[in-house]
Amino acid sequence: MFEVKNLLNKKNGIIFGALNDKSIAWQVAEKANEQGANFILSNTDVAIRMGTINELADKTGSKVVGADATSTGDLKKLFEDALQEFDGKIDFVLHSIGMSPNVRKGIPYTDINYPNFSKTLDISALSFHKILQTAYHMDAINEWGSVVALTYVAAQRTLAGYNDMGDAKALLESIARSFGYVYGRDKKVRVNTVSQSPTPTTAGSGVSGIDSLLDFSERMSPLGNATASEAADYIILLFSDLTRKVTMQNLYHDGGFSSMGMSQRAIEQYNKSFEECD
Numbered sequence: 001m002f003e004v005k006n007l008l009n010k011k012n013g014i015i016f017g018a019l020n021d022k023s024i025a026w027q028v029a030e031k032a033n034e035q036g037a038n039f040i041l042s043n044t045d046v047a048i049r050m051g052t053i054n055e056l057a058d059k060t061g062s063k064v065v066g067a068d069a070t071s072t073g074d075l076k077k078l079f080e081d082a083l084q085e086f087d088g089k090i091d092f093v094l095h096s097i098g099m100s101p102n103v104r105k106g107i108p109y110t111d112i113n114y115p116n117f118s119k120t121l122d123i124s125a126l127s128f129h130k131i132l133q134t135a136y137h138m139d140a141i142n143e144w145g146s147v148v149a150l151t152y153v154a155a156q157r158t159l160a161g162y163n164d165m166g167d168a169k170a171l172l173e174s175i176a177r178s179f180g181y182v183y184g185r186d187k188k189v190r191v192n193t194v195s196q197s198p199t200p201t202t203a204g205s206g207v208s209g210i211d212s213l214l215d216f217s218e219r220m221s222p223l224g225n226a227t228a229s230e231a232a233d234y235i236i237l238l239f240s241d242l243t244r245k246v247t248m249q250n251l252y253h254d255g256g257f258s259s260m261g262m263s264q265r266a267i268e269q270y271n272k273s274f275e276e277c278d
């Protein structure tokens, strides 16, 4: 494969959401490190204790700073830490954060628990606004900096089992557009979301029927599902100077799934089962 070097040379950032080596954020951190970036890794204190983020920190020579992304106080401290650590502003931020207590507890959408729903929205969507607002007011990101959040096509289409996470992702993508406008206009900072294929991670495995979803999506995508490592390649490109005029976009990274209606294979299978019924 074509080898790219030093795409993020002299760039500093914050990466939220690496829990273990399956996490999309983990792959991004490894590739950002290979491309010459320096960064702080952040996650909740519980995730730091339960996961293996410290291994990643050792591997990439990064500092780990605990922060609950729903707490503006934690975020302020984290950004202050980053400005001090790098002796200047940062260049990129990855929001790779998602959690729904309703999904986790298997509560169906028709019986949703509203305090849980608020938590889903706060953790999976409002946290993105809180990160952007904190960075904006602290003027913590350099001109032409880049902020990326991970999303899923359930924001546009209903996928059984995704529950209130679909609503959270719709809000997340809207925040990228709304904040992207202001941040671009005032400080030339890019804000985008990357809509990734279903991926076997800890969060992904919480979605009911994930194995069938992975299989269905693999068959429906002309290029097949995109892996976490491939998502990381794309995100590195979005952090780099090669995408300086890309902002306020929801960018699909899903092997073509989001543009498909019916695949040839599905039509053949449908015809076959129809004939069997005759």
Ligand SMILES: NC(=O)c1ccc[n+]([C@@H]2O[C@H](COP(=O)([O-])OP(=O)(O)OC[C@H]3O[C@@H](n4cnc5c(N)ncnc54)[C@H](O)[C@@H]3O)[C@@H](O)[C@H]2O)c1
Pocket: 016, 017, 018, 019, 020, 022, 023, 024, 025, 043, 044, 047, 067, 068, 069, 070, 095, 096, 097, 098, 099, 123, 150, 151, 152, 195, 196, 197, 198, 199, 200, 201, 202, 203, 204, 205
């Ligand atoms: N796995 C998939 O199928 C898939 C597909 C498309 C998009 N995504 C999105 O990718 C992102 C990363 O998920 P992943 O699949 O790598 O799973 P993951 O479980 O590895 O990552 C989710 C992360 O969110 C963190 N988190 C939860 N609550 C938090 C809080 N209050 N503050 C800070 N961090 C918190 C967790 O500790 C964890 O590190 C999520 O936004 C997810 O919705 C995942």
